[in-house]
Amino acid sequence: MSQRNLYRIIDDNFKYIAIAPVIIVLVLLVLMPVGRLFATSFTEVKFVSGGLLFNPVGFINYLTAFKDAIAARALLNTTLLALISVSVEVVIAVVLALSVGYIKRGNTFFRTIFIFPMLLPPIAIGVMWLMIYDFNYGVLNSVLAFFGVRGPAWLANNMLAFPSIIIVDIWHWTSFVFLIVLAGVETLPHELSESGRIDGATELQIIRKIQLPILRPIIMTAIVTRTIFAFKVYEQIYLLTDGGPGNRTEVISSYIMRVYFNENRMGYASALSVLTLIFIAALVLFFYQLQKRVFNERGGKA
């Protein structure tokens, strides 16, 4: 084959050659592990004669998952945590980002302060909040004791443990949403706001009628990304409550961890992981559909 022909073949198939590295990486790093997870979910894994035996069990692991009350509770807790914390985070982050956007001087200082929690490792955050919430020696109960109030067991009380975890999650992740929304705020076209002011609109009206509609796609992206992260919550549960009291703060990641590592039920843990994956994928699709509908309702204007 002449060099010319070779160049020609390359040229004709360039789109396939260009996309090949992406396909290879996708297959090796995403599809193969997920495929393996999917295959394991239809087996029961046993140690036999010095090795692992993958016994096919059909859909038994999936049927078990649908009847598993703790898995259901863990999924409900995770969904509630995601819904509540992401909603609160978005509201706080938008308010903070718009406020910082209005500050002409020294907004770098506020930006650094507000993104600080995101920079901390989850272990440090867990330890820090343990010291705040501790029943005997915690900062929170010490402050309450100063005012003559006997503080509760924040992480061990049936009613308070879950809200306490949500507060930590909000504290940790609001900075992430803030950073995304702030990027949008900084690109807002000043001309529109100025026109509004000239037309006599108040600042609140400018925010509500001009800035927020422009920011909507960015906020939506932040919601989707944060929801996916929220479903992965593990470290703060492990460090603060280990799923207790009872299983009131058990989340799906901590439950899968327990099933896989403590009980060594690899097949069942894989089935739970696949179901979680499907659940999150469905949720993300729902958000995208919602975003699309909002976009269409506004006549294709963001």
Next chain:
Amino acid sequence: MRFVKKSVFITMLLLTVGLMVFARGSTEQVPAEGGERLPAISILINESPWLDAFRKIVDVYEKETGNEVEIVGNPYSALLTRITNTLTAPESEFDIVILDEVWSNQFYDGELVACLTDIDPDFAFDEGVIEYNWATRWDHELGTNAESGKIYSVPINGNMQILYYRSDLLEEAGFEPPETWDDVFRIAEYFYDPPNMYGMVGRATGRPDFGLQAILHSLGGYLLDYDTNDRTWDVGINKPEAHEALDIYLRLVKQYSPDDYTNFGQAQMISLMQSGRVPMIYTVTAAAPNFDNPAVSSVAGLVNATVVPGPRPGEHAPTTGIQPFAIPNNLPDDRKQAALTFLEWVLQPEVQVQFGKFGGIVTRQDAWETLAEDPKFWWAGAVADSTPYAHGQIRVTVGGRIFSVLETLLRSVVAGDTEPAETLRRAEVEIHTIMEAAGYVVK
């Protein structure tokens, strides 16, 4: 100038190489006189308070024999995963792995660890070694740990529950160390003065069954009982003794504890004792040195230990939580032999005493008795007295799963989410199902 630079460079290079050769030569260990140098071995072990003592005893072994040992510490939470990975690899990266009484049986049963008499047909434990209800052996025919089973591991960390108490407070109040559960409640009631002082705390999370088992077995109950005649298992978690045990357990965990008792695990119990706000707890032997360290304990020199109480004096059942060492089966013979040589060495009476003095939790009765003569090891006498009563944990391959079920249910009953009777009924059903699914014949 260029020549000078080149000369300096060459001199520096030669000096560096020379120093490296010298350093290597000086650290190279010489085998003991007449001894044969064995291949270097590596040991996978969990990071725990007694790891430092283990490092020290390994140093002694290296100096004495000239053999090299590498210790790889791993957090306990990820230990099982790492062990599973290494035992199922084509060849293990470690020569010795630490197991846990709760989940070692699955590796014995699947022969992922080597039978020690296959490595050395003459291998046997001498009578001084405590085998903790045969936790080191597995009878493939019976499907449980039994004296008739093959030896798969060597006990290295002989953790067992003992009751720690504040000797100063009890003496001042005129109490003897508690011998019965009633004694415990009397003492707890006397000292209970929240938030300054609590009466008793129990293990409500992180294997809460570990606390319950000592009560259940002391009352003559059981989680699982094996009838070797008809080879059937009986689930005892819903029998009258279990109901009585759960009642005592719940009182211990809740009645005289801080308000955050639902999140109390072993670490929190030890911490409260160290802070001087509880007069007694029962937990593992490995906790003892924690109370003597003035840097972290306000009760250094004020704590003593005794056998975990029972319903009546002399009726005790402290639960064991031992960690044995095993040799992976996926190793070449010379590495297996080198690993076994180390394990045999560490079980020698004088080595065990030395290990105990370093802070290790030894596994020889004679070593505990020797240590008990030294007041510095105030807990050793309690361990020596506890050994005859020691009760092992579940002896099946699905221990991890059963304890996970019990953890969920016990946490739930402690939190008040389920009634005690319903908790035990559900535990019975779930354990029954797990056992049958694993192929056991259950009554």
